[in-house]
Amino acid sequence: MGKTKKIIIEILAVIVGIIYLSPVYIMVVNAFKNRAEMYESVLSLPSTISFEYFRTAMSKMSYLNAFMNSLFVTVISIGIIVVLSSMTAWMLVRTKHVISKVIFFTFIATMLIPFQAVMMPLMQVMGFVTNNTFLSMLNTRFGLIYMYVGFGSSMAVFLFHGFIKSIPTSLEEAATIDGCNKWKTFWKIIFPVLKPTTVTVIILDLIWIWNDFLLPSLVLSDKGLRTIPLSTFYFFGEFTIQWNLAMAGLVLTIIPVIIFYMLAQKHIIKGVTAGAIK
């Protein structure tokens, strides 16, 4: 009884898993079919394996360009968020002053603000800066990265702050006595210790920035600057009717995500858990 029951549960579980991911199956098989074959049966396997639609979708989406844009913006934004937020959080924890409390509280409180509440005035501010200074905030990667750093800093400061509070100060004091200044103390002693939180911040920001659509759609108007979600959006505007081509485009967009997931699975689950429970 026990053994058969276990096997049945095992088989049922696998079936549930397969059904759960069936949309991915549907997407992949239809990316290989021509229209006639697709309308004959959407669920069947393709009769021939041809990468024709992938090639077409790749060029219509300027896929490689969009991929590089997404990669650049995501990596640089996350790098800056990690560096600046960890430094800030450390100073805020170690400086026992009302000002640090006020600053920290402001970071936390603004986590309540949904993007929609600030999008219009943000564009006004950035438009003003672009028109009145030598800095171009709109329609540049620099501007987009700057805004991601701004939006990402509150959660990152919050997560680092929580972790740093649990680190004893004795190590830092020893470093100071040995003649390290604050800069050296932070980078040599503290920053390496923060690794678990750094991984959490990287994972959460990566999921967010890589997939974000609304901010780049407001900031970037130049075709050559489009990120993957943006180019997918415009691609669909043109090719909704040609579903097989559209499916090939979608498969292309989720390949990087799946590769990343396979490589960093353990960290992703841990990072998401740590971020959610906070």
Add this chain to the structure above:
Amino acid sequence: MKKSNKKMWFAIFTFPTIFIFLTVVVIPFIMGIFYSFFEWDGIVLHEKKFVGFGNYIKMFSDTRLGDSIWLTIIYTLIAGLIINVLGLALALLVTQKLRVKNTLRTMFFMPNLIGGLILGFIWRFIFMEVFKQIGEVTGFDAVFFNWVLDERFALLAIVVVSTWQMAGYIMIIYITGIQSIPGELLEAAKVDGAGYFQRLKAIMFPLLAPAFTISLFLSLSNSFKIYDVNLSLTQGGPFNSTEMFAMNVYNEIFSYKNFGYGQSKAVVFFFFVALITLVQVYFSKKREVEM
């Protein structure tokens, strides 16, 4: 000397973050409240006409906004419930002693990494072509038809997609909760002859209370802010029947160019989200005290 040195280090470490944060979040937020009292079409050279609380009063007679808010509340409740039921069921499944449990966790979590916009497009194809074809072939066309074009089913379509996206995420939280339940407790109950559902009801559910609170409010506040899936799956249609709050705000500002009025909607949107989030934080904090 020493004190000014300390101030210098404080500035070096905190100023860059604070400066960027102020210019991106705080100043636009304050300006947003300011803009919400004006009538303005967004063109810099055009006059901003001060209307006081006029924009806010106007909202009460804006039936399209009213419908949007209602729809968002209904959607949030339905999606929140289904996401949690499925998330918990998946968590219970993958915490069994199964050989495939790690693979299953990976599979259930995966949609969460695909962005909402892309998910919406994938499912638009499924509803438009796959559902239609299944309906034609099997004859179950009362269930399998193009949901996206039906006023009542389009909302359900969004529920399906966002459930697919979020259930795996919520599952992770429930798994953490289930794993923190002492195994001896369940063993003892088993020895005493309690069946699976009895153990579930008498031991697991009460001990999962903290996980319930977190998951419920996380899914509620996330559902309330839905935009990407809404945009790529239904675009608010058919006939605005699925235009959620976030999309209504976006359209008012950037499609209809009512910057002032749209911004006042954005402020109201902020209050709704803040309220849900604060309740969430309150319950999460309460849980910390209990533990």
